[in-house]
Amino acid sequence: MPASTTPLLVPPFRGFFxxxxxxxxxxxxxxxxxxxSVLGISGEAGDLGIVLAAQVIPQLVLTLVGGASADRFSRRGVLVVAGLGAGLTQGAVAAVLLTGHxxxxxxxxxxxxxGVLEAFASPALRGIVPELVGARDLQRANAVLSAAGNAARVLGPAAAGLMVAGAGGGWAIALDALSFVAAAGFFARLPRGTRVPASEARPLSGIRAGWEEFRSTPWIWSMTLSFGVINLVNVGPWQILGAMLTKGHDGEAAWGLVLSARALGTLVMSVVMYRLALRRPLRSGALAGALAALPLLALGCAAGTPALxxxxxxxxxxxxxxxxxxxxALQQHVPGDVLLRVCSYDDLLSYAAIPAGQLLVGPAAAHLGGERVALLCGVIYVAAGLGPLAVRSVRDLSARTA
Structure with missing residues (x-):
């Protein structure tokens, strides 16, 4: 399908980007x-686990409230407040580490x-994009944003490692705090108006309205259930078994090479999707998404580093x-006044399975062996990824061009 040729990086989307x-x-x-920093100061892996859980749990618990709030209030306002708040919390973490307290x-x-602030910011970040670009340009906008995120994930960890070694982790986190404040400055210059009318409903009523929209739309809940199963069998097994099996076969450096290849792949596709328009986005997404099971299948088959x-x-x-x-697809087809509440249910049901997978993969590998578990997870991944194609609305959903 021909891609739009409308200039994209112009106001107001340019400021958001x-x-x-x-x-x-x-x-x-x-x-x-x-x-x-945490490992260097405390020396306890358990401390790091507690810190990471402290960030994830509030996000999961408050996801629905965050979606309802972002649908009820100005999304620009939510982003500005959340950005300034995140700058404050990250700055406080940096100060604690830099002062040795x-x-x-x-x-x-x-x-x-x-994590609380992230629960409110995440839905607003997804929902504000349709306010800044037309329906035909949504895929290109998402591709540009994805490319920026993937490029950051390629370069950021290496930069952080060098900064920690040279100056300490507190300075890297201080830069993150400044980046949140700078982003809030860009967001504050976005248009005041929003096409989503302010709702007078109470938050619980808004959450129920989002649920009604979610459950009554087969292509949404079927894809979300698919993502939930995929996250269960992919995130934990890949993080844990990938590192363990790759290190066991080819050493520690091999895992870094594999992760770099993965990051490069996400960046390349983000660039491609800027020019490639999909007539049937969910059908194409499900078919292409099944390919993401290949690394788990390769682990299960004891593939060497080049193949992996x-x-x-x-x-x-x-x-x-x-x-x-x-x-x-969500931004084009879900009504704007409930979009973020639907996205919140999508996030909650998709991501809630991740901790379960992280906890189960260790005992499963001890009982069955790491390679068998990886192979089994890969097979389940393929089945879960292709499963939604049995739903007609998933197969037939068309891209909206106006």
Missing amino acids: LGRAVSLAGSSMTPVALAL YSLPLVSGLVAAG MTCAFVGALGFSLAGIAWDT
């Missing part, structure tokens, strides 16, 4: 800097506050295409 690019550049350094409860509390890198690259191409197609 610059804000996201700045924020992503800073945030890409924080996971590495925080992990190395590390305390597990204090750092966990500050990280949890950041190839599978990781190809799988990332499919994974990136599926993600961009899904975001675009």
Whole structure:
């Protein structure tokens, strides 16, 4: 399908893109800097687990409230407040680390506050895009945003590692704090008006309205259930078994090479999707997304590093295409006044399975063997990825061009 040729990086989308690019550049350094700082100070892996959980749990718990709030209030306002708040919490974490006053409860509390803000910011970031570009340009806009995020994920961790080694993790997190504030400045210049009318409903009523829209739309709930199963069998097994099996076969450096190949694949597809328009986004996304099971299947077959890198690259191409197609379909076809509440249910039901997969993969590998578990997870991934194609509305959903 011919891609739109309308200039994209013009106001107001240009300001939003610059804000996201700045924020992503800073945030890409924080996971590495925080992990190395906590481990370097406390020496306890359990402390790091607590800190990471403190960020994720508030996001899951408050996802529905965040979606309802972003549908009820100005999305620009939500992003500005959340950005300034995140700058404050990240700045406080940086100050704690730089002044040598590390305390597990204090750092966990500050990280949890950041997780609360993320629960409100995430839906608004997805929902504001349709206000800034036309329906025909949504896929290109999502591709550009995805490319910025993937580029940050390629460069950010390496930059963070160098900064931690040279100056300490606190400075990397301080840069992240500044990036949030700078992003809030860009977001504050977005148009005041929003096409989503302010709702007078109470938050619980808004959440129920989002649920009604979610459950009554087969293509939405079937895809979300698919993502939930995929996250269960992919995130934990890939993070844990990938590192364990690759290190066991070819050493520690091999895992880094595999991750680099995967990051490169997501970046390449983000660029391709800027020019490639999909007539049937969900059908194409499901078919391409099934390719993302290749790395798990390769692990299960004890593939060497070159083969695993190839599978990781190809799988990332499919994974990136599926993600961009899904975001675009939601933005084009879900009514604007309930979009973010529907996205919140999508996030909650998709991501809630991740901790379960992370907890189950270790015992399963001990009982069955790591390679068998990886192979089984890969097979389930393919079945879950292709399963929604049995739903007619998934197969037939068309891209909206006006």
